[in-house]
Amino acid sequence: MSKRKLSKKQEWRAQKIQDERIQRAEKKLKKLQTGDEASESTSHNGFVVASFGTQFIVEDDHKQRFKSLARQNLGAIVVGDKIVFETFEHGDAVITAVLARDSLLERPNFNGNTKPVAANIDQILVMSSILPTLATVLIDRYLVAIELSEIDPIIVINKIDLLNPDELKTLKDSLSYYEDIGYNIIFVATKSREGLSMIEHILHDKVSILVGQSGVGKSSTIKALLPDIEIQIGELSTISKLGKHTTSASQWYHLAASGAIIDSPGVRDFGLWHLEKENVAWGFREFRPYLGTCKYSNCSHINEPECSIIDAVDNKKIPTERWGNYIKIYLSLKE
Numbered sequence: 474m475s476k477r478k479l480s481k482k483q484e485w486r487a488q489k490i491q492d493e494r495i496q497r498a499e500k501k502l503k504k505l506q507t508g509d510e511a512s513e514s515t516s517h518n519g520f521v522v523a524s525f526g527t528q529f530i531v532e533d534d535h536k537q538r539f540k541s542l543a544r545q546n547l548g549a550i551v552v553g554d555k556i557v558f559e560t561f562e563h564g565d566a567v568i569t570a571v572l573a574r575d576s577l578l579e580r581p582n583f584n585g586n587t588k589p590v591a592a593n594i595d596q597i598l599v600m601s602s603i604l605p606t607l608a609t610v611l612i613d614r615y616l617v618a619i620e621l622s623e624i625d626p627i628i629v630i631n632k633i634d635l636l637n638p639d640e641l642k643t644l645k646d647s648l649s650y651y652e653d654i655g656y657n658i659i660f661v662a663t664k665s666r667e668g669l670s671m672i673e674h675i676l677h678d679k680v681s682i683l684v685g686q687s688g689v690g691k692s693s694t695i696k697a698l699l700p701d702i703e704i705q706i707g708e709l710s711t712i713s714k715l716g717k718h719t720t721s722a723s724q725w726y727h728l729a730a731s732g733a734i735i736d737s738p739g740v741r742d743f744g745l746w747h748l749e750k751e752n753v754a755w756g757f758r759e760f761r762p763y764l765g766t767c768k769y770s771n772c773s774h775i776n777e778p779e780c781s782i783i784d785a786v787d788n789k790k791i792p793t794e795r796w797g798n799y800i801k802i803y804l805s806l807k808e
């Protein structure tokens with residue numbers, strides 16, 4: 474009882490210190506903005522390691538990290554953003570500029586718009602796993618969004634330790650069409666470290682982000698690569714067998730060799746993914762050669778006569794599974 478009380482008090486005190494710190498930094502920021510105190514601060518180039526909405530962790534060129542606020546009207550600032558920030562004598566820091574982005578990954582938020590997730594990334598590892606469920610429609614939803622963002626995707630199927638060799642072979646065969654249409658797909662078990670060297674090879678020298686449903690093992694993969702870091706890993710729910718949304722904010726981790734990997738929170742509801750209906754077909758890369766050649770210019774490629782996509786499916790030029798997922802995604806989107 475007393476222990477609990479004490480920890481409550483400690484919690485309250487920590488929160489108070491944090492609030493005061495923010496207030497101080499905000500005051501500094503105001504002074505900085507009006508030019509009063511520019512000489513007291515030091516300017517650094519750096520990037521964003523983690524973003525918690527209005528608070529950030531930033532890192533300078535010497536790998537020193539600071540908790541930071543941001544000047545208003547810089548727009549959304551995300552992990553991977555290259556920035557300029559000022560530090561003050563108390564250790565407070567404020568982001569004052571965001572540099573132009575080479576790439577930006579966005580995902581849907583709850584009102585049907587998109588929300589930036591990470592910037593300046595080279596490749597996206599789309600992770601799925603044997604448990605909770607291996608649903609290719611989720612993989613394809615990611616691929617569509619990624620095709621529109623022009624960042625390289627790699628498909629990673631985790632938890633193959635849960636399959637026997639025959640089951641694994643069947644699975645690999647059933648997903649081989651991804652390779653046929655030009656995607657790299659790898660099968661791993663990060664728990665038993667099977668295939669981990671393949672992941673290391675892919676990550677080398679690049680900035681990569683791990684995305685996928687909650688519980689597929691994104692954070693576990695990072696822990697397997699970097700055993701010394703502290704990172705939260707969550708059991709699947711015993712009732713629903715789903716992930717518990719353990720990771721709540723995207724975060725950057727330097728790899729031991731060279732390159733970095735960003736962990737991201739599992740997506741909650743794919744039904745809210747906002748895509749323009751007419752962009753979906755273009756997001757299926759193997760459909761592109763046929764687009765614009767259907768009888769009807771507004772063809773949905775679902776049941777129209779003289780549809781080039783349906784013909785290509787019939788002629789085995791487009792995998793039936795992909796066309797099936799295209800229809801599911803298309804029909805899930807509002808007009």
Ligand SMILES: Nc1nc2c(ncn2[C@@H]2O[C@H](COP(=O)(O)OP(=O)(O)OP(=O)(O)O)[C@@H](O)[C@H]2O)c(=O)[nH]1
Pocket residue numbers: 631632633634635661662663664665685686687688689690691692693694705706707708709716717718719720721737738739740
């Ligand atoms: N059998 C098996 N289980 C694994 C493997 N990798 C991860 N797990 C388990 O999967 C569960 C979820 O792992 P996390 O790493 O927290 O999953 P996540 O994708 O980060 O989930 P969120 O943070 O909620 O998005 C944990 O119980 C892990 O132990 C694996 O290769 N094989």
Ligand SMILES: [Mg+2]
Pocket residue numbers: 691692693705706719720736737738739
């Ligand atoms: Mg996680």
Ligand SMILES: [Zn+2]
Pocket residue numbers: 767772773774775777779780781782783
């Ligand atoms: Zn068509």
